[in-house]
Amino acid sequence: MSQYPMTARGAELLRAELHELKSVKRPKIIEAIAEAREHGDLKENAEYHAAREQQSFCEGRIQDIEGKLSNAQIIDVTKMPNNGKVIFGATVTLLNVETDEETAYRIVGDDEADIKQNLISINSPIARGLIGKELDDVVNIQTPGGTVEFEIINVDYI
Template sequence: MNQYPMTAKGAELLREELQHLKSVKRPQIIKSIAEAREHGDLKENAEYHAAREQQSFCEGRIQDIEGKLSNIQIIDVTKMANNGKVIFGATVTIVNLSNDEEITYKIVGEDEADIKNNLISYGSPIARGLIGKSLDDIVNIQTPKGSIEFEISAVEYI
């Protein structure tokens, strides 16, 4: 059985999505199917087929979320003593030593990853290069542009 590491916030967001799918989306789809059925011949009823496809997607997502929630391992770094080590859930600021560019990432579970919000999956190359390292360490991280040297300038458990 696979454990899915997740932050407390990520688990809460998944629970909210599940609640929305079950209490809002599922009833809407059922209503759409019922309305489409009233239009008669189902073989050539595009609305009916679209609603059934939506239903299939929705039920699949519900099963996916329920499966993950039953196997999550919530890691709440805010309850841990910060020893400067980069761990799952940590917020890490790194400085690119070639151009002094600074960027901050939070290392999260796969379902929480959102690069636009600087949330990176623990399985990503950057996170793998940082996990286990400590404040002020210099790390080489393989990127699409080649190997880049970074210094870890801040490690926060927030």
């Protein structure tokens, strides 16, 4: 099984979600199933079927998180010397050469990606175009709207 790159923060968020699922949601679902069973005939018991479906989703998510954490390659860039190179976990500030617009992205694992928080997946076109580049490099990134030219104006390992 291959390893999945993940930031230390991303791993911590997954561990917190796993704890919530196991210690809060799972017991509530088990209680709901027991309560629904007391209502009698299980064939036509919508509450029972809904609770079982919730249990299935919950257990699936628990297995998914446990699998990801067991195969996670946790990378903490705060413990690495900043040499200005764009790597996994780095926060990169880009200047759109055409519009003079600045944007900062943090390159994270697939599960952590959230474009609204400027967290982009290592597998996104922007991240793939940036990995390995250095401060002051000019890169051309293929976007749905065409090729965009960016200058890397800052690289932080935070």
